[in-house]
Amino acid sequence: MDVSKLHRSRKPLFILGAAVVLVVLALGLLYWRLFASAAPAPVPAPVASQPAAAPAASTTTSASSATISFVGDLTLSSPEPSTAFDSYYEADGPSYYLSKVASVFADSDYTVGNLEGPITTSTDQSSKGTPPQYWFKAPLSYTKILTDGHINAVTIANNHAYDWGQSGIDQCKQTLSKAGIKYFGYSNYLVCEIKGIKFGFFGLAFDRSKSDISKCVQALKKQGAQVIVAFFHDGTEGSYQVNSSQVQAAHNAVNAGAAAVVFSHPHRLQAVTTYKGAPVAYSLGNFCFGGNTHPSDMDTMILQITFTRAADGSVSAQTKTIPCSISSSATTNDYQPVVLSGQAKARVAAKIKQLSPRP
Numbered sequence: 001m002d003v004s005k006l007h008r009s010r011k012p013l014f015i016l017g018a019a020v021v022l023v024v025l026a027l028g029l030l031y032w033r034l035f036a037s038a039a040p041a042p043v044p045a046p047v048a049s050q051p052a053a054a055p056a057a058s059t060t061t062s063a064s065s066a067t068i069s070f071v072g073d074l075t076l077s078s079p080e081p082s083t084a085f086d087s088y089y090e091a092d093g094p095s096y097y098l099s100k101v102a103s104v105f106a107d108s109d110y111t112v113g114n115l116e117g118p119i120t121t122s123t124d125q126s127s128k129g130t131p132p133q134y135w136f137k138a139p140l141s142y143t144k145i146l147t148d149g150h151i152n153a154v155t156i157a158n159n160h161a162y163d164w165g166q167s168g169i170d171q172c173k174q175t176l177s178k179a180g181i182k183y184f185g186y187s188n189y190l191v192c193e194i195k196g197i198k199f200g201f202f203g204l205a206f207d208r209s210k211s212d213i214s215k216c217v218q219a220l221k222k223q224g225a226q227v228i229v230a231f232f233h234d235g236t237e238g239s240y241q242v243n244s245s246q247v248q249a250a251h252n253a254v255n256a257g258a259a260a261v262v263f264s265h266p267h268r269l270q271a272v273t274t275y276k277g278a279p280v281a282y283s284l285g286n287f288c289f290g291g292n293t294h295p296s297d298m299d300t301m302i303l304q305i306t307f308t309r310a311a312d313g314s315v316s317a318q319t320k321t322i323p324c325s326i327s328s329s330a331t332t333n334d335y336q337p338v339v340l341s342g343q344a345k346a347r348v349a350a351k352i353k354q355l356s357p358r359p
């Protein structure tokens with residue numbers, strides 16, 4: 001066999017195979033350029049999402065303030081059997097009595113006074129012993145005097161609350177509630193929200209007991225009260241001087257947690273001061289007072305206390321005294337308290353300042 005011929009016959013086949021390989025490679029490169037680069041990018045493996053962090057709970061709230069007006073004795077009748085007080089009701093209606101101070105109360109966030117004598121029809125007159133003694137009671141319709149005058153709440157803890165027995169005070173409470181007037185005193189506590197602050201009120205008469213006062217404060221705190229006000233009926237009638245019983249009651253109340261303390265009973269103005277930063281008004285005097293047609297002293301005031309509760313729960317208070325007279329007449333008691341101006345205002349303001357201890 002001619003080997004040289006065999007090699008010559010295979011050479012064309014080798015060249016043909018190489019050409020085929022080159023064509024395949026070229027076609028493969030062209031395909032990759034045309035199609036592979038246009039293919040979608042591979043989708044990355046899913047990553048577990050992290051829950052969004054919950055917003056931090058707010059630990060602060062803005063400060064809140066409320067202004068409360070306090071007044072002394074609201075004695076809505078003359079002593080039995082006199083009808084002097086009633087004659088004005090018959091002539092001028094219920095709005096007459098507080099018409100000259102109603103705007104002050106309407107501008108306040110809340111107004112509180114001492115209801116000296118029940119609103120009742122009870123005939124169960126209590127026995128009081130040695131004369132002279134006085135009994136007060138107002139007809140049921142006289143709640144309109146309070147509502148027309150923008151009085152929001154009253155204390156019923158005083159020495160005339162039971163002039164007409166248990167039936168008298170029970171009917172009084174029912175009548176006040178029906179009229180939308182809040183009340184507190186003795187075992188009756190009041191908790192109400194004023195301008196976003198929960199206020200608690202308690203009232204006691206001639207009781208300076210540390211344990212009794214603490215019991216009242218704790219009862220109000222359990223009901224959610226944030227700012228507590230004590231309203232005492234105590235002191236010496238007819239005196240401008242604070243007595244030791246009043247001082248003890250006030251100090252015990254503040255030490256127990258009261259933010260302010262006010263008093264009625266002496267029928268005179270007494271010192272306005274502070275104890276451990278808490279306002280103390282030892283006597284607000286008379287206000288709408290049916291007990292006497294010609295009282296020897298007709299000076300009175302509206303005490304306004306602005307309470308501020310800070311975001312941290314701390315409470316501060318600022319006082320303002322508004323000099324008033326229990327009568328719009330200078331010569332007789334017409335049962336219509338009025339805000340004073342001019343020299344009369346200056347005189348009563350100076351009187352309050354003189355009665356009050358200097359800081």
